[in-house]
Amino acid sequence: MNLIAVRRGARRATVAGLFATSLLLFAGCPLEEFTVETIFLRPQAEVVGSPADFGYEFDEVDIELGDDRKVSTWHVRANDPKGVVVVIPGSDRNKSRYLIGLPVFIPNGYDVILMDYEGFGDSSGGPLMLDRLVEDGLAVVEYALTQHDAVIAFGVSTGASPAVAAARQHDLAALILEAPLILRAEPELWLTENGFHFPFAWNVAVAWIAPQLTEDFKILKHIGEVDEPKLIMQSTEDEVVTFRSGQLVFEHASEPKTFFEMRGGHGDMIELEPELYTRTVIDWLDDVLSGDAQ
Numbered sequence: 697m698n699l700i701a702v703r704r705g706a707r708r709a710t711v712a713g714l715f716a717t718s719l720l721l722f723a724g725c726p727l728e729e730f731t732v733e734t735i736f737l738r739p740q741a742e743v744v745g746s747p748a749d750f751g752y753e754f755d756e757v758d759i760e761l762g763d764d765r766k767v768s769t770w771h772v773r774a775n776d777p778k779g780v781v782v783v784i785p786g787s788d789r790n791k792s793r794y795l796i797g798l799p800v801f802i803p804n805g806y807d808v809i810l811m812d813y814e815g816f817g818d819s820s821g822g823p824l825m826l827d828r829l830v831e832d833g834l835a836v837v838e839y840a841l842t843q844h845d846a847v848i849a850f851g852v853s854t855g856a857s858p859a860v861a862a863a864r865q866h867d868l869a870a871l872i873l874e875a876p877l878i879l880r881a882e883p884e885l886w887l888t889e890n891g892f893h894f895p896f897a898w899n900v901a902v903a904w905i906a907p908q909l910t911e912d913f914k915i916l917k918h919i920g921e922v923d924e925p926k927l928i929m930q931s932t933e934d935e936v937v938t939f940r941s942g943q944l945v946f947e948h949a950s951e952p953k954t955f956f957e958m959r960g961g962h963g964d965m966i967e968l969e970p971e972l973y974t975r976t977v978i979d980w981l982d983d984v985l986s987g988d989a990q
Contacts, residue, residue, distance in 0.1 A: 732879070732908045736854070737824040738788040739816040745792050747772045747810075752802055759835050761814075761821070767832045768818035771843070772798055772808045778985055779846030779869055780807040784833040784855035784862075786877075790817030794852075796966060804978045807844065811836045830912045833858030837866060845869075846985060853877050853937060853962075856945070861912040863922045870984045871922055872977070874929045875937040875962060876945045879905065879913050919949045925984045927977070931958035931965055954980060 747754040747770055754772040761767065770791060781801050783794050791810035801808045813832045814821030821828070833855065840847045846869035851859025856876035863871045912918070919926075926949050930942020946955045956976050958965040966973045 732905055733824050733826060736787050736879075737826075737829075739813070739824065740788055740790045740793070741817065743790055743792045743812075743817045745795055746770065747795065747798060750795060750798050750802075752798055757809075757839065759839055761831065761835060765814055765821040766819055767811055767814065767835055769809050769811045769836055769839070772802060772810070774802045774805050774807050776805065777807040777844060778805045779848055779981070780809060780840045780844045781848045781850050781872075782809045782833075782837050782840050782862075783811065784836070784849060784851045784859045785811065785813070785816075786853035786855055792817065799970075800966070800974045800977060804974070804982075806848075806978075806981070809836060809840055826908075826913055827910050829854070830858045830861045830910070834862050834865065837862040837868070841866060848872060848981065850874070851876065854879070857913045857915045857918075860915055860918050860922060863924050864918060868924050870925045870927070870981060872927045872929070872981075873942075873945060875931065875934055876915060876928065876942060877937050878915055878941050878944060879909060916944060916948045919945055922950065926953040927956060927980050928953065929956040929958055929965075929976075931960055931962070933960055934958075934962045936962040956980075 752772050754770045757769045757771050759767040759769065768791070783791075783797065785791070785794060790812045794810050798808055811832065812819035813824075814828055815824050819832075833849075833851075837847060837849055847866075848870045849859040849862045849868055850872040851857070851874070853875050854877050856873045857879070859871060859873060862868065928942055928946045928949065930937070930939055930946075932939045942955070946953060958973075960968040
């Protein structure tokens with residue numbers, strides 16, 4: 697992401713892995729065990745740190761989904777909160793990796809809920825499925841709605857599609873997307889941005905990826921159905937999710953919408969320019985909740 701710096705090489709390898717697997721399939725290699733989910737979803741188990749390390753009060757909330765499935769969350773409390781921000785994460789990080797985002801919101805009057813998808817961090821469950829990312833994000837948003845009337849879904853990278861799904865199903869205060877991943881198109885966008893112009897290759901990738909995607913991961917189709925105010929943030933220097941991805945999501949989004957052009961690698965903006973990042977996000981959110989957003 698995200699809200700923190702990530703292992704760039706590993707994340708680049710994820711997009712490249714989708715493309716490479718597609719080429720192997722094109723060559724006739726037997727790759728039945730490879731799917732978008734097995735390549736793309738790589739859960740991090742170890743939870744390092746907690747909100748207490750930042751001096752914040754929080755509750756550990758486990759959301760039961762049935763069949764021995766649960767989503768583990770930290771509900772971090774602000775004084776007299778104006779709203780609740782639900783951070784819906786990327787494809788390989790657990791909630792502890794998003795702790796660095798707490799100082800953006802908590803001192804400025806917003807609760808934050810950090811979550812683990814099933815099979816990530818402290819959450820039980822599995823096997824890993826794209827549908828379950830959406831179910832997990834939706835369950836956490838629904839919990840947040842029991843805590844406050846103003847809920848903001850903050851989707852990061854892969855978490856953008858679950859965040860959009862939650863906004864389509866519920867009346868939220870706002871939607872924020874940082875480095876929104878277009879899973880179907882990312883191999884083509886990434887290869888093109890990196891100087892590889894081989895249409896046959898990305899056609900193979902799309903032909904392999906598209907049938908495996910669930911409806912909720914068709915983000916360009918569904919972002920236009922979201923009526924809530926939207927802030928879409930994308931770096932021109934992101935080496936994982938292309939700048940064009942953020943542009944496309946913004947272009948397909950309905951009004952009201954705002955685009956924030958960032959700098960730095962995937963997830964680095966918050967550390968490179970924390971004051972600008974915080975001011976941009978909080979000023980926008982405060983305007984939305986006050987009714988002044990354009």
